[in-house]
Amino acid sequence: MTTQLENAVREALDQLADAPPPADLAQAAIRTAGRQRTARLAVAGVAAFAVALAAVPLAVGVLTAPDDDLSPAGTGPGPAAKPFVVTAYSGVNNPGDPGPADDYSLLLDPDTGEYDKVPFNEVVPSPDGSQVLVHEGDNSLAHPSRRGVLNRESGKVRWLPGSAGYTSGASWSPDGRQILITNRPKAEDDPGPGFLLVDAATLATRQVEVPDVSTQNTNGLAFVWTPDGTGVALTHSVSDSESEPGRVTGIGFYDLSGKRTRVLRVTGGSLDEGSGFSPDGSRIALDNRFGSDRIQIVDAATGTVEEEFSVPTAGTVVGWYDSRHLIVKDYGDRDLTERPSLKVVDLTGKVTKTVQLAEGSDTAQRVHVGSSLGTATEKLAF
Incomplete structure (x- = not known):
């Protein structure tokens, strides 16, 4: 069995402990091996962050072999394009470990340009980089699950209260003041389906019930957050067959009280955590994570398909580079003779930049990118 196939089966088993997936999830995962690996609840770590972080002196976001003219007159991004850098690799498989409880992450130190190997499976840096949402455990008796907020300056973690550790799909609001966590109940005494809103300063938690989480x-x-931070959105999907992934029927938009405000009728793919909306919020990149490698760009107001194209090596969207380009993770070939990388592609799928990822990050569940301005990594920006 190849490494990539093993990872696909492993991912399928991980997801069984999280959201209610299609019944034939292992088959679906194998079919989409190399595609985006769903952010899972099961994460790794230790009980406290007092242990010293192990520095991993690896280059970050090195630009190689540009394939296009990136001047304002060319097809590439103009001078206003934000310089990006990889800020974290979340959930790296620990070699020889059959489960997720001992996985770790790589977190960029902006002062040194090196990665710290941290004992958490899930790490999500805040928009300004000063805090990091972390998760440990796999929701088992041996490894209880919990979430916390790591202060980068002090190295201390404040742990979220109660059931917040057993939920999934966590992301920061655009202004970094709130944390959004999707709640899918697993037990009768768990909170109802919907989402949790966590105040990043106080960790006060508010539960918002949304029945659509169970039914659609x-x-x-x-x-996911809407670009203005005043609402959230959820990709609706229904199952036509127990042996196939659910069929996407649209994107539901909700205010922060859980009231549905509208539904965007799209069927070409899913809106992913933090990566789907264009910089100005007018368009959405839909990633067909359970099917083909086709990406659709749709109008955020009408759902009209503006562009549709394939991405390299069954890659998956990490985010928007600028209004005319996406950042895509290329998973490399099946035997990993060609390592995973990030690629900047235009809205026809043409590659304009290739960014090599850090050594040891090939199996990361998720790659996070952010601005490199004002950091020691600015010269390595892409």
């Missing part, structure tokens, strides 16, 4: 979310996806 057979793919088990997470809520």
Whole structure:
């Protein structure tokens, strides 16, 4: 069995402990091996962050072999394009470990340009980089699950109260003041389906129930923030067959009280955590994570398909580079003779930049990118 196939089966088993997935999830995962690996609840770590972080002196976001003219007159991004850098690799498989409880992450130190190997499976840096949402455990008796907020300056973690550790799909609001966590109950005494809003300063938690999580979310996806931070969105999906992933029927938009405000009728793919909306919020990149490698760009107001194209090596969207380009993770070939990388592609799928990822990050569940301005990594920006 190849490494990539093993990872696909492993991912399928991980997801069984999280959202209610399609019944034939292992087959679906194998079919989409190399595609985006769903952010899972099971994460690794230790009880406290007092242990010293192990520095991993690896280059970050090195630009190689540009394939296009990136001047304002060319097809590439103009001078206003934000310089990006990889800020974290979340959930790296620990070699020889059969389960997720001992997985770790790589977190960029902006002062040194090196990665710290941290004992958490899930790490999500805040928009300004000063805090990091972390998760440990796999929701088992041996490894209880919990979430916390790591202060980068002090190295201390404040742990979220109660059931917040057993939920999934966590992301920061655009202003970094709130944390959005999708809640999919697993036990009768768990909170109802919907999402949790956590105040990042006080960790005060508010539960918001949304029945659509149970009735129209057979793919088990997470809520995402709208660009203005005043609402959230969820990709609706229903199952036509127990042996196939759910069929996408649209994107539901909700205010922060859980009231549905509108539904965007799209069927070409899913809105992913933090990566789907264009910089100005006018368009959405839909990633067909359970099927083909086709990406659709749709109008955020009408759902009209503006562009449709394939991405390299069954890659998956990480985010928007600028209004005319996406950042895509290329998973490399099946035997990993060609390592995974990030690629900047235009809205026809043409590659304009290739960014090599850090050594040891090939199996990361998720790659996070952010601005490199004002950091020691600015010269390595892409």
